[in-house]
Amino acid sequence: MNIRDLIQRVRNRFKPHEELSNEAVLGFLRVLEEARVDELSCAEIYSKLDEYVECEIDCKDAAHVMPLIREHLDLCAECCEEYEALLDVMEHMNDTGNEQVHSGKSAL
Numbered sequence: 001m002n003i004r005d006l007i008q009r010v011r012n013r014f015k016p017h018e019e020l021s022n023e024a025v026l027g028f029l030r031v032l033e034e035a036r037v038d039e040l041s042c043a044e045i046y047s048k049l050d051e052y053v054e055c056e057i058d059c060k061d062a063a064h065v066m067p068l069i070r071e072h073l074d075l076c077a078e079c080c081e082e083y084e085a086l087l088d089v090m091e092h093m094n095d096t097g098n099e100q101v102h103s104g105k106s107a108l
């Protein structure tokens with residue numbers, strides 16, 4: 001068998017005369033569109049910032065758990081400022097919380 005026959009066979013298999021329908025093209029474009037929406041808006045960051053900071057304080061690996069938020073914080077000064085303020089507040093709350101836990105344990 002020569003290479004031309006092989007190419008012809010492959011061509012036949014993929015039915016080159018059948019054009020892509022508009023639906024198929026639109027569907028493909030929609031997939032691309034959704035992939036781009038992966039980027040989160042500031043509003044979405046705000047709504048998840050407390051969760052992110054909590055995670056950061058708990059496991060110190062929030063950037064790995066929520067990489068999209070970390071990415072946004074790197075790019076958006078506004079959200080980053082908010083994040084640092086929240087981190088500051090929550091670290092303080094965490095200290096107080098630990099003290100309460102300790103006193104609760106000693107009371108038992």
Ligand SMILES: [Zn+2]
Nearest residue numbers: 042076078079
């Ligand atoms: Zn932002």
